[in-house]
Amino acid sequence: NFKTKYNLKVMETTDDRLKNYLEQCMEQLKGWLDNLTVQKLVLVMQDLETRENIERWSFDINCDKSIRNCPDFTKPAELKSIQKGIQDVIRQIVSSVTFLPVLESSCSFDILVYTDHDVTIPVGCDETTANIV
Secondary structure (H helix, E strand, O other): OEEEEOOEEEEOOOOHHHHHHHHHHHHHHHHHHHOOOEEEEEEEEEEOOOOOEEEEEEEEOOOOHHHHHOOOOOOOOOHHHHHHHHHHHHHHHHHOHHHOOOOOOOEEEEEEEEEOOOOOOOOOOOOOOOOOO
16 A cells, blocks of 8 residues: 655555554664664565575664763654655665565565664564674
8 A cells, every 4th residue: 555654655564463563663663762772773685485685774873872961862853854864765765676676585574673782672572693695
């Protein structure tokens, strides 16, 4: 299903299990981002049958921990600024589609979050390898 989000047409899943999984991931990720403990977010596409890594998209996240001492640290960013950032990332991904291979086999994906070493891993999450392609 296509839906308009962030003033862009995006495809949205209709699978309730996938929606639930992604909502849980995003809720946990938001907590880690709020605490400035995330270093990198990685999306890995794997062949469902062979478990071979087909694609690996890595997004570096630079958290400036010195801002915790700033008086405006808890002040939320303006919605317009946040939406522009999301639009920029979506446009960058969409513009790269012509360079991506057509995935001919059934695939699954995994979301890897690189955090500070002292972060507690929540129930349901596992430590994993880097899943290099």
